[in-house]
Amino acid sequence: MNLRSEVYSSENGESNDLNGDVAEQTGSLKGSVEVCGPSAASIHNFGSKFQDVFQLKQGSFVDLPAAKISELMKLNGLENASTQSLFSVVNKILDESIERKNADIPQLVASLLKLVLQEVEQRVSRLAEDMKKQNSLYKSREEKYQSKIRVLETLAIGTAEHNEVVMNQLHQIKIEKTKTEEKKKLEEQYVIRLMREKDHSDSQISALTQEMESAKRAYEKRCLQLETKAKETEVDLEKKIVELECILNDSRKKVAELEAFSKSKSMRWKRKELGYKSFLDFQFGSLQDLRMTSESVKQQVLNTKRIYCEEFNTFALKLKGLVDAAQNYHTVLEENRKLYNEVQDLKGNIRVYCRIRPFLSGQSKKQTSIEYIGENGELVVSNPLKQGKDSHRLFKFNKIFGPAATQEEVFLDTRPLIRSVLDGYNVCIFAYGQTGSGKTYTMTGPNISSEVDWGVNYRALNDLFHLSQSRKNSIAYEVGVQMVEIYNEQMIVSFDLHTLGIWNIAQPNGLAVPDASMHPVQSTTDVLELMSIGLMNRAVGATALNERSSRSHSVLTVHVRGTDLETNAVLRGSLHLVDLAGSERVDRSEAKGDRLREAQHINKSLSALGDVIFALAQKSHHVPYRNSKLTQVLQSSLGGQAKTLMFVQLNPDVESYSETVSTLKFAERVSGVELGAARSNKEGRGVRELMDQVAFLKETILKKDEEIGRLRMNKANVVGERCGIGSPRYGSSSPRRHSIGAPRQRRSPSGGKSSGLIEKATSDLDSSEYSDKHSEAGSQQSVDDFRHHKEFFHQSRLVVADGDQNLTEDIESRPVVALGGQHLAEDVELLGLGDADSEERLSDISDGVLSMGTETDGSMNSIVEFTLFPETAKPPAENIEKPKVPAKLPRPPQKQAQIGTSQLSLTKGSSKFSSSKKTTAGSSSAIKPTKRRQ
Numbered sequence: 001m002n003l004r005s006e007v008y009s010s011e012n013g014e015s016n017d018l019n020g021d022v023a024e025q026t027g028s029l030k031g032s033v034e035v036c037g038p039s040a041a042s043i044h045n046f047g048s049k050f051q052d053v054f055q056l057k058q059g060s061f062v063d064l065p066a067a068k069i070s071e072l073m074k075l076n077g078l079e080n081a082s083t084q085s086l087f088s089v090v091n092k093i094l095d096e097s098i099e100r101k102n103a104d105i106p107q108l109v110a111s112l113l114k115l116v117l118q119e120v121e122q123r124v125s126r127l128a129e130d131m132k133k134q135n136s137l138y139k140s141r142e143e144k145y146q147s148k149i150r151v152l153e154t155l156a157i158g159t160a161e162h163n164e165v166v167m168n169q170l171h172q173i174k175i176e177k178t179k180t181e182e183k184k185k186l187e188e189q190y191v192i193r194l195m196r197e198k199d200h201s202d203s204q205i206s207a208l209t210q211e212m213e214s215a216k217r218a219y220e221k222r223c224l225q226l227e228t229k230a231k232e233t234e235v236d237l238e239k240k241i242v243e244l245e246c247i248l249n250d251s252r253k254k255v256a257e258l259e260a261f262s263k264s265k266s267m268r269w270k271r272k273e274l275g276y277k278s279f280l281d282f283q284f285g286s287l288q289d290l291r292m293t294s295e296s297v298k299q300q301v302l303n304t305k306r307i308y309c310e311e312f313n314t315f316a317l318k319l320k321g322l323v324d325a326a327q328n329y330h331t332v333l334e335e336n337r338k339l340y341n342e343v344q345d346l347k348g349n350i351r352v353y354c355r356i357r358p359f360l361s362g363q364s365k366k367q368t369s370i371e372y373i374g375e376n377g378e379l380v381v382s383n384p385l386k387q388g389k390d391s392h393r394l395f396k397f398n399k400i401f402g403p404a405a406t407q408e409e410v411f412l413d414t415r416p417l418i419r420s421v422l423d424g425y426n427v428c429i430f431a432y433g434q435t436g437s438g439k440t441y442t443m444t445g446p447n448i449s450s451e452v453d454w455g456v457n458y459r460a461l462n463d464l465f466h467l468s469q470s471r472k473n474s475i476a477y478e479v480g481v482q483m484v485e486i487y488n489e490q491m492i493v494s495f496d497l498h499t500l501g502i503w504n505i506a507q508p509n510g511l512a513v514p515d516a517s518m519h520p521v522q523s524t525t526d527v528l529e530l531m532s533i534g535l536m537n538r539a540v541g542a543t544a545l546n547e548r549s550s551r552s553h554s555v556l557t558v559h560v561r562g563t564d565l566e567t568n569a570v571l572r573g574s575l576h577l578v579d580l581a582g583s584e585r586v587d588r589s590e591a592k593g594d595r596l597r598e599a600q601h602i603n604k605s606l607s608a609l610g611d612v613i614f615a616l617a618q619k620s621h622h623v624p625y626r627n628s629k630l631t632q633v634l635q636s637s638l639g640g641q642a643k644t645l646m647f648v649q650l651n652p653d654v655e656s657y658s659e660t661v662s663t664l665k666f667a668e669r670v671s672g673v674e675l676g677a678a679r680s681n682k683e684g685r686g687v688r689e690l691m692d693q694v695a696f697l698k699e700t701i702l703k704k705d706e707e708i709g710r711l712r713m714n715k716a717n718v719v720g721e722r723c724g725i726g727s728p729r730y731g732s733s734s735p736r737r738h739s740i741g742a743p744r745q746r747r748s749p750s751g752g753k754s755s756g757l758i759e760k761a762t763s764d765l766d767s768s769e770y771s772d773k774h775s776e777a778g779s780q781q782s783v784d785d786f787r788h789h790k791e792f793f794h795q796s797r798l799v800v801a802d803g804d805q806n807l808t809e810d811i812e813s814r815p816v817v818a819l820g821g822q823h824l825a826e827d828v829e830l831l832g833l834g835d836a837d838s839e840e841r842l843s844d845i846s847d848g849v850l851s852m853g854t855e856t857d858g859s860m861n862s863i864v865e866f867t868l869f870p871e872t873a874k875p876p877a878e879n880i881e882k883p884k885v886p887a888k889l890p891r892p893p894q895k896q897a898q899i900g901t902s903q904l905s906l907t908k909g910s911s912k913f914s915s916s917k918k919t920t921a922g923s924s925s926a927i928k929p930t931k932r933r934q
């Protein structure tokens, strides 16, 4: 703008011709200068405008007036023009002057050029300086960088770790940088948020201010209202004050009236107070009196208390005395029980322990028939369905085990008995009771694998083995175990003993007979294995066999032989552990087929057991052991000097009441049986030798008897022929004729010796009589029990021989033995040997004779003993060479008859052994002491 105004003024002042053109040009320049400004572009524009000005006006710079040029020279625009434009101006000028061919360049133009050139120079020099400066700067920088590079190189070469550190630092710096950036961002965001909040708070503040203002307005309004109200209230109160003043005046008057009234009233109260005071004084006096009285009463109470305490102490002393007495009573009672048991032991009473089974799971709601269990063996059973005295029954046994009794407790009371086996006693323990009453539980236990559950069997064996081990330094024991089952009167071996190599049992005619090859068991483990195998074998037989178990008798027999290492004395004991079949009577009319047969057999064997027990109770001469396999097996333990214990098992269920009572009745009768004091089977060496001699003598006598018999037969034949009478079928010595009413010890016609048959017949008769008597006197049940027994005796009365088929053949084939002038073959025919029942009958006869002679013969025990310990029964060596004597022999005289019978039984027993065994003339059973009844 300055340039334009200056150009206008110079043009206006110095040349009028130029005014119009300059103004025109200025106008155009004005627009261009406004656009240019101080930049290089504007200078360039200026140059070109400048040139245009010259060209437009005169066509060259040469024609420009000096003033104008000086004006132009004064312009400061050259500094701002670009170097190129300056150069182009100079070039233009110079070209123009060349074109004009006028070498004379005006002074001004030259000075202008000079200025331009100076300017150019200055710029160039400045540029050169700048360049220099920059060069030096670059150099110094380069040096700096070079040194830095060197440093870095040395650093890079020397310390790679430092590089890493540096890298890390750089990395950290980067991270920090990013963090800082993030922070910054956050700060920015925060600032933005703050700004927003500020805006928000500002808006809130403005809203609050508005609210405040409106509240203020409302408050002021309210103040005004209150003020007007206060004024109104003031007016009202003033009115009320006036009213109250009036009321106060009225009340003052009333107070004065009341004061006068209260004065009169207080006068009256004072009077009354005096009256009360005197009354209280009177009361106080009475209280004192009462206190005195209470003191005296207290004294009296204390006195009474003291007296009471003294009396109480005396009572306590007396009571203590009573308690002591009661305790003593219990001790005395216990002693009495012990003494009673000892007396029973001495008498040889069969011990009876009663065990009551608990209700099984699921039976808890059932009613019990057990009313009371006494400590001393009393038991009261009751039938809630009955009334009166019949509803309760009292029984007494040696011991009662309640439902809670453990196997251990039961065994503890049984152990002394079992231990006596090792002292040479025969012991029999049997469990009796209806099916499901716990017989097997007591004898075997519910679970063999758990020792706590072991029944008497396992515990007994365990105990015997332990005891025999503990005594091994003084007595050498040998133990043998046998387990048989009696089912339908047949002996069945419960486990394959042969396989185990412990026992080898042959079973001729169903009677289990151990073979000589059996071995003694060594330990409880042997027996446990054996028994578990036996049980497994039974289980293999499936349900039928298991069912059978409750309809069969199971007998575990333990034989013990002990040799005293010092004296060589031998003792022999046996233990029978019997789990009987269910005792309930099966109604024969209901059962059929196999069941009927089973029932018959069970009834028969249990009746036979009853018969034996009652015969023993009656001290009968004949004890019918041979009536069943069961009694046969138990013979040695039920008679003689054995110790016998019966477990009576009861089912507490009220539904079993009648069975319970009949079981208890049976047990009661059993407990009354006296077997006599038990005796140990001890033999010294001398005794054994004597017994061997006795056996030898028996053999000789038998031989003689045989000869006598033969002679008698010959004689009878001769007499018969002479009299013309045939050989009498039923001669005078016929067993049948001798049987009934025959005197007990009938002597045979010759030599006054009684024959074995006569002996037997007499014995049978006695039994028959006993049976008859018993059935007459007894109840209907007893009649039933003994009926088969009676029939049995009638059938078997005259039989004399072993029932073994071989033996029968033997009898027929061997020389006939004369008996009382009769032909034995006729007798045999007459007696029907070979009958199905012959074995039993023969057994019975043998037994009958035995009952008067030796106590064991042909029983399982004697046979087993013989087989297990054969050397004890061995005759002297020379006897072995003697000819065999047939089993059926003429009877020797009475005393000899006993010996002869023993021999007979022994032969019978021996005949059942395996062929490897020699029949011997003497046996351990033959040398047993005679029965106490003799």
Ligand SMILES: Nc1ncnc2c1ncn2[C@@H]1O[C@H](COP(=O)(O)OP(=O)(O)OP(=O)(O)O)[C@@H](O)[C@H]1O
Pocket: 356, 357, 358, 360, 403, 433, 434, 435, 436, 437, 438, 439, 440, 441, 442, 446, 549, 550, 551, 580, 581, 582, 649
């Ligand atoms: N003292 C007892 N404690 C617990 N359970 C018992 C007891 N006595 C018997 N039992 C249980 O009662 C049931 C019948 O017992 P067990 O088989 O011993 O009777 P049992 O008289 O031997 O019968 P069976 O004549 O049929 O052989 C079994 O389940 C047995 O476990």
